[in-house]
Amino acid sequence: MSVAQPLAGPSVEKTEYVRANDGVDRHDRAVAVARAVSERAESERADNERTNPADDELIGKSLAGDHDAFELLVRRHSSRIFNIIGSFFRRRDIIEDIAQEVFTKSFFSLSCYTVGRSFEAWLARIAVNACYDQLRAQRRRAEQPFPQQAEREDEWLELQMVQAARSRHASEQRRLEAFDISERLLNRLAPEDRVVLVLMDRDGFSVKEISDMTGWGQSKVKVRAFRARRVLRAAMKRLTASAERKQRSAR
Known part of the structure; x- marks a missing residue:
């Protein structure tokens, strides 16, 4: 009675050879893919230019x-x-x-x-x-405005402040009136102060960016911003107090 012989498996040398070749193939494929991606990116960049x-x-x-x-x-x-x-x-x-x-x-x-x-x-x-x-x-x-013109300007601003105090609803009309008030107050600033304040507080530019855009030193930009805010705060305080007095007297 003959004994069945086990099936012969691949030799150690052949297995190592296959593994080595498989590693080379994977490396070559990776290199080819990387080259294709790079060439495509370069082509897209050239097309974009x-x-x-x-x-x-x-x-x-x-x-x-x-x-x-x-x-x-x-x-x-x-x-x-x-x-x-x-x-x-x-x-x-x-x-x-x-x-x-x-x-x-x-x-x-x-x-x-x-x-x-x-x-x-x-x-x-x-x-x-x-x-x-x-x-x-x-x-x-x-x-050199006429005194009557300056007085009418103050009266208009005070009237708007009174109306804003009476109506607290955030309607489009109120928003536009508030914008008018801010614009008229900004008009009272020196041009340099207004430029700095608008760029900094309304547009959000940094001191350095404003310095680059205007050619003014950063210290000057900071001083202008401080002075503009101080002038506006004083004007708003005065107008608010006047509007409140008129509102109380109208009751």
């Missing part, structure tokens, strides 16, 4: 006479510029005039722009300076 060129590239083309390149720059940054100007002025015609002035100045000053820096920040600085110039011009026109 062709369809959405960087600001510096567009500036170079603009300086070479490509007006379409500058038009793309305007479209890319117009929203930011309109937002900055809209923080200082409400009239649409004034906002549009200043925006046109900003982009005109930037076009003729492109050769002064330092390649590699933030074009958006450079453009924002031109916008802030244009707003500052407009505020100074308005201030000069209103430097």
Whole structure:
């Protein structure tokens, strides 16, 4: 009677060879996948650069006479510029005039722009300076108001404060009236103080960012902000007290 022999398994040498080859295959596949991903990313980056060129590239083309390149720059940054100007002025015609002035100045000053820096920040600085110039011009026109005009202005503000005290409902009308009050109070600030206060408290820019946009030192920015807040607090305190007196006398 013959005894069945066990089936012969793979030799140790063959098993090690298969394992080694399997490791090589996995490594090669991983390298191939990584190469494909890298090539795809590079292709997408190149496509993006062709369809959405960087600001510096567009500036170079603009300086070479490509007006379409500058038009793309305007479209890319117009929203930011309109937002900055809209923080200082409400009239649409004034906002549009200043925006046109900003982009005109930037076009003729492109050769002064330092390649590699933030074009958006450079453009924002031109916008802030244009707003500052407009505020100074308005201030000069209103430097010598007639006493009757100043008195009527105070009376209007006091009336709005009284009406706001009588109606505590947060309606759209009340919101607009509150905005009118804040705008008229801001108009009483010096242009430098108003620029700093609006950029800091309304738009949320830091002291350093405001310093970069205005070209003023950080110490000056801090002093302007402190002075503007102090003036507004004093004006609000005076108007509130006057409005409360009128409200009590009307009862």
